[in-house]
Amino acid sequence: EADIYQTPRYLVIGTGKKITLECSQTMGHDKMYWYQQDPGMELHLIHYSYGVNSTEKGDLSSESTVSRIRTEHFPLTLESARPSHTSQYLCASSEYRKTDQETQYFGPGTRLLVL
Amino acid sequence: ILNVEQSPQSLHVQEGDSTNFTCSFPSSNFYALHWYRWETAKSPEALFVMTLNGDEKKKGRISATLNTKEGYSYLYIKGSQPEDSATYLCAFPTSYGKLTFGQGTILTVHP
Numbered sequence: 001e002a003d004i005y006q007t008p009r010y011l012v013i014g015t016g017k018k019i020t021l022e023c024s025q026t027m028g029h030d031k032m033y034w035y036q037q038d039p040g041m042e043l044h045l046i047h048y049s050y051g052v053n054s055t056e057k058g059d060l061s062s063e064s065t066v067s068r069i070r071t072e073h074f075p076l077t078l079e080s081a082r083p084s085h086t087s088q089y090l091c092a093s094s095e096y097r098k099t100d101q102e103t104q105y106f107g108p109g110t111r112l113l114v115l
Numbered sequence: 116i117l118n119v120e121q122s123p124q125s126l127h128v129q130e131g132d133s134t135n136f137t138c139s140f141p142s143s144n145f146y147a148l149h150w151y152r153w154e155t156a157k158s159p160e161a162l163f164v165m166t167l168n169g170d171e172k173k174k175g176r177i178s179a180t181l182n183t184k185e186g187y188s189y190l191y192i193k194g195s196q197p198e199d200s201a202t203y204l205c206a207f208p209t210s211y212g213k214l215t216f217g218q219g220t221i222l223t224v225h226p
Contacts, residue, residue: 042119105158
């Protein structure tokens with residue numbers, strides 16, 4: 001059973017506000033990921049991390065930033081939210097192996113609406 | 116840009132029908148192919164990780180096959196049930212565990 005949590009599940013916020021989406025996992029996984037999904041579109045990787053103090057940009061450019069100070073915690077921050085940031089954001093984690101076969105475990109997602 | 120394509124985009128079947136859908140991916144530099152099921156209001160859940168050409172994996176009424184030479188994988192559901200209704204995603208690893216996802220096939224099973 002995967003234990004990966006995201007808060008909030010839903011967020012409606014005004015333009016210009018700073019927001020942080022929380023993601024935590026209790027599996028001790030080294031690798032963590034943030035994906036963004038617009039309605040009807042694919043999941044796109046926006047950030048990933050191989051471990052503490054490691055963060056990388058994903059395949060889709062994003063104005064958000066992430067940090068990885070603790071293994072279990074990988075928050076995503078938007079300094080100034082805009083309507084174009086309206087989307088669903090999913091966090092995932094996986095064990096570190098030198099293959100591409102490791103399963104990613106997903107959180108339930110945060111649906112963000114910026115007015 | 117890596118192309119992972121899934122078809123059909125959506126599918127409606129009756130309870131008891133068997134169904135299948137396709138994931139197409141680049142046949143060069145193949146590492147693995149992942150299948151996920153994503154039910155509404157839940158987290159995406161891993162179904163299979165397929166690695167070898169000709170691989171066939173099964174989980175209950177769901178099975179998947181893999182052809183790495185031609186770059187496709189089929190997902191089959193035998194005797195569909197309403198609880199099988201979900202979006203089925205395939206994903207292709209690019210490097211170091213990063214996944215590129217297809218758009219998904221939305222399956223609706225009508226009672």
